[in-house]
Amino acid sequence: MDRRNFIRIVGLGVATATLSSTLSACSDNTNKVDYGWNGPTASESDIRLKLLAYAILAPNPHNKQPWLVKLIDSNRIELLVDQSRLLPETDPLARQIHIGQGCFLENLAIAASHYGYLADIAYFPQGEYSNRVVELKAVARIDLIKRSDMQEDPLYKQLLIRQSNKRSYDNSYLTGEQKLELKRLPFISNSQLTIVDNEADNGYLQKVLTQAMRIEGTNKQRDLETIKMFRFNDQEIEQYRDGFGLAHSGVSGIKKVIAETFFLDRAKTELDPTQFAQQSVDLAREISESTSTFALLVSKENSRLAQVKAGRDYCRLNLTTTAMGIAQHPMSQVLQEYDDMLPLQAEFKRYFKIDAQHTVQMLVRLGKAPKTEHTPRRLVKNLLLT
Ligand SMILES: Cc1cc2nc3c(=O)[nH]c(=O)nc-3n(C[C@H](O)[C@H](O)[C@H](O)COP(=O)(O)O)c2cc1C
Structure with missing residues (x-):
């Protein structure tokens, strides 16, 4: 059972007995189909x-x-x-x-x-x-x-x-009403939400996001950290129950089987991550160019408390766009704090007139795309x- 089926059954308000057995089925560890959600058990x-x-x-x-x-x-x-x-x-x-x-x-x-x-x-x-x-x-x-x-x-x-929907989007824009709804979100912290959706800024951002991925891929240790969390097949997902794989970028069916069987190989990729890094750059270009609306969540402070509160705000943003039927996907590379990213990050903040002392906590794409596996x-x- 996937999470959507679960919500559908709850949404229909079926009898408690049916719901209880549904909950038990979800939390049954022997169920080898779903690694997305395992609780709570009905008797909890x-x-x-x-x-x-x-x-x-x-x-x-x-x-x-x-x-x-x-x-x-x-x-x-x-x-x-x-x-x-x-x-x-x-x-x-x-x-x-x-x-x-x-x-x-x-x-x-x-x-x-x-x-x-x-x-x-x-x-x-x-x-x-x-x-x-x-x-x-x-x-x-x-x-x-x-x-x-x-x-x-x-x-x-x-x-x-x-x-987090990592697919390509369809370059659709949010309506004025949708943008207003997001701008009016009552945040827990004093986070500011900036929506970027004009052609010039989009073009700049698409270049920056691609360049940031290129910079990220110039360091083997960074690549290996990401590769460690990339799941090369369903067995790895079953074993680790964390990370993400092809299905979470929307690759499914025969394409996924072919890619996982003939092209994806953990040992080879870890030995030489060059191709993985290059494909990440190509993908960053493709998905950012498929997007016409981006959002930045900016905070004045960057204390641990400010980061945690920004996380609460980010989660509310993601849940709200879900309710509105909008796909959302963070692209964080340019926000990261290792030395070789800092010049591009400073330039990006200058371009969007963000105070150098403030922190862009999250940068996301917004748009339309079919849902992926969880x-x-x-x-x-x-x-x-x-
Ligand atoms: C702080 C933060 C940074 C993230 N950065 C990225 C990112 O750069 N690229 C990406 O594809 N997903 C990013 N994500 C999304 C995570 O990959 C995603 O939340 C995680 O895989 C769990 O999947 P789910 O959100 O679909 O449940 C980020 C999420 C958070 C909270």
Whole structure:
């Protein structure tokens, strides 16, 4: 069963008995078809585990799933960064990893509202660490408070549907009304959303995104970090339940079988990533040129707290565009902080008149494309710190 079938059944409001068996089927580890979602089980009585099953569906860099969770007393959760799941080559300051923490918190808070709970979030309860280090201190402590007047967040309905759609788009524009809706989003932080959709700026951005991918591919360690998270076939997806593969860029059916059988080879690619890097540049050019609307999420601060809050905002943006039927896809290379990207990043910020001290936390493509398969997720139990 995929996430969309699940939501369809829930949406129809079928009898509890049917729903329960559906939930059990989803969480059955012996089900070798779906690695996208595994919970909550129908009999699960711990609200925290139920909510974590939704939180784990959050967007996160390279689908690393860099989350660790401590369950405390009966209603408290602590979220920490999993230090074994960082991306030191492409995300040397772990900024994106902290955006991923914010996304997790947002999914969790939204799911809590559905079950009648307020997720009371205290950020960095043991103290905030600097944005140059990652310490084994909680990013957030979440107290779940049952409230009889809790309203379900309307974005709850998008949790199982949301995805990062890496396909080519069709150069469609958002309508004025759609742009206004996004600009009016009530963000948690003071993030600013800038929409780019005029021909000159699009042309500039398409070049920058392609050039940024070219720069990224000039370093073997960076390539290897991405290749490590690329899943070369279904067996790898089943084994690791993280990362992303061809299906998540919309390649399916016979094309996928042929590519995986005859062209994709982990050992060869790791030995010499040149072709992988070149194909990434070609793909970056193709998908950015297929896009006529981009959005930038900019924050004034870049503390760990600002990054986490930007993540919550980013997640709301992705869930909102999902509700509006708009495909969304981050392209982060030009935002990354390794030395050889910095000159292009500075030029890009100057072009868009972004204050040099401010941080572009996310840059995304927006448009129209059929949905892809969902990226896999590990099991909630793999996140638990005992
Ligand atoms: C901070 C951040 C940066 C990301 N950067 C990229 C990117 O540069 N390229 C890309 O294809 N996807 C990017 N993504 C999307 C992730 O690959 C995606 O969230 C992850 O694979 C999980 O898939 P899903 O969002 O479809 O659930 C980014 C996501 C986040 C949260």
